[in-house]
Amino acid sequence: MFKRFKSPEVSLVSLGIIGLLLFIPIYPKFPFFNVPGTYVAVRIEDFVIAFVLLLWFIHQLRLGFPSLKDRVGKFIMLYWLVGGLSLLSAILITKNVSPSLALFHFLRRIEYMSLFFVALASVRSVKNLKTYGGVLFLATLGVIVYGLGQKFFSWPVISTMNSEFSKGMLLTLSEWARINSTFAGHYDLAAFMVLVLTLVVGFFFGLKNKPAKVATLLLGLASLYILILTASRISFAAYLLATVFVMIALRKYWWVGPVLALSLGMMLLSEGITQRYALTFNIDLSALSSKLSRNQPPKPILTPSPEKEPEVVKEEPVKPKTILTPTPIISKPETEEEWVPTTELAVQYSSGIRFDVEWPRSLRAFAKNPFLGTGYSSVTLATDNDYLRLLAETGIMGFAAFFLIFLEIGRRVLVFLKKAKAGLERALVAGLAGGALGLLANALFIDVFESSKVAFIFWILMGSLVGLMNISGKTMEANEEK
Numbered sequence: 001m002f003k004r005f006k007s008p009e010v011s012l013v014s015l016g017i018i019g020l021l022l023f024i025p026i027y028p029k030f031p032f033f034n035v036p037g038t039y040v041a042v043r044i045e046d047f048v049i050a051f052v053l054l055l056w057f058i059h060q061l062r063l064g065f066p067s068l069k070d071r072v073g074k075f076i077m078l079y080w081l082v083g084g085l086s087l088l089s090a091i092l093i094t095k096n097v098s099p100s101l102a103l104f105h106f107l108r109r110i111e112y113m114s115l116f117f118v119a120l121a122s123v124r125s126v127k128n129l130k131t132y133g134g135v136l137f138l139a140t141l142g143v144i145v146y147g148l149g150q151k152f153f154s155w156p157v158i159s160t161m162n163s164e165f166s167k168g169m170l171l172t173l174s175e176w177a178r179i180n181s182t183f184a185g186h187y188d189l190a191a192f193m194v195l196v197l198t199l200v201v202g203f204f205f206g207l208k209n210k211p212a213k214v215a216t217l218l219l220g221l222a223s224l225y226i227l228i229l230t231a232s233r234i235s236f237a238a239y240l241l242a243t244v245f246v247m248i249a250l251r252k253y254w255w256v257g258p259v260l261a262l263s264l265g266m267m268l269l270s271e272g273i274t275q276r277y278a279l280t281f282n283i284d285l286s287a288l289s290s291k292l293s294r295n296q297p298p299k300p301i302l303t304p305s306p307e308k309e310p311e312v313v314k315e316e317p318v319k320p321k322t323i324l325t326p327t328p329i330i331s332k333p334e335t336e337e338e339w340v341p342t343t344e345l346a347v348q349y350s351s352g353i354r355f356d357v358e359w360p361r362s363l364r365a366f367a368k369n370p371f372l373g374t375g376y377s378s379v380t381l382a383t384d385n386d387y388l389r390l391l392a393e394t395g396i397m398g399f400a401a402f403f404l405i406f407l408e409i410g411r412r413v414l415v416f417l418k419k420a421k422a423g424l425e426r427a428l429v430a431g432l433a434g435g436a437l438g439l440l441a442n443a444l445f446i447d448v449f450e451s452s453k454v455a456f457i458f459w460i461l462m463g464s465l466v467g468l469m470n471i472s473g474k475t476m477e478a479n480e481e482k
Helices: 002-006 012-026 044-063 071-094 099-122 126-153 186-206 210-230 233-249 253-268 271-280 286-293 333-338 342-368 386-419 424-442 452-481
Strands: 300-304 311-313 321-323 326-330
Touching: 012 044, 012 099, 012 126, 012 452, 044 099, 044 452, 071 099, 071 386, 099 452, 126 186, 126 210, 126 424, 126 452, 186 210, 186 233, 186 424, 186 452, 210 233, 210 253, 233 253, 233 424, 342 386, 386 424, 386 452, 424 452
Parallel strands: none
Antiparallel strands: 300 326
């Protein structure tokens, strides 16, 4: 891999992409300074990205900005234009946002998506993609090692799940907590692993070198294990959908059954994600829970004691109240199923906050201004559905502009897969497209396009995907003319 750094395909822009692919996944989310009015922070990675964008600007200035002329890039700029109009509408008309905070959110969207243009300009051949994949896999190995350290050795966690944590507090995981690794939360880590796993499948079927294929397979198994440890139901389902798509696109039909069997088998060995799926679909796992509980010490249950008379507290002139004092009782194995585990509470909470709070709030915001929405930041930092967030913040126009990006990428992918012969280019296009499909599925229940680490990596991969299709498409056209 290191020999490629001396090849003609390597430029300052491509070196910048390599640096980002290595730095962004590994470096934890330490805040450099916090933005007033929100617990979103500016971090070191923002300065690194600014430097890479400067390199890209200087490079493109000499060439006349050809990467801006790509049709996908034009749709991205159209989305930015609609976002700008939505921002002005929210500040001047609906007046329901803080101007500085809404502007900050708008600029963050531009920052995320601008890396598409950098990656697009950096791709000169498939060798760039091989280098990017190798560097990303190396960074993923670091993410895996750190996640396992959090799980089994109490390595520190940097989270942004609430305003206090986002200040850079060093935390440790509790027994029931799900791993974050270097990401802001377990959902972000899970979404990242979906991207990595689809790329792993693409490289596995595209590479001819057997040691490289074995190394890729081992990394894929470790990544799948980390995904399962996050216990993210939507990300696991997105992974299955995306990997099946990649295998079908590459006509590896006989691999679908074994991969699904292995994935589901590993899932069933994890109590956390299995319980979350069971609670989601009201499946009774009491027999499994009883079997597992025999290998664990019994947990105390707080219940009112029938052996003591309730204490009476007299207050005048208020009517006397009775206070029941709970007494810890070690339950028998038969009654242990009455205990409400942390997993069940988490599932009830995550579902309730989506259905009862976040999603109705987004729909109300959309109803106020269906065309341009109520502006960035108008539905707070979390919606847990990126499509409702799009509608709420930028309205139908922003929603349409955003999806034009993916419709154009999808159209190109289908044309490319139809024409391209079996090989590394075809495998990588299928793997990257599968990653996009997986992230789109993730967005049904997670604000994944606003997760900075995931968004940065995603738009780099999308720029690389379009760049690879452009280069390989020209080669195919030249071969057809001959």
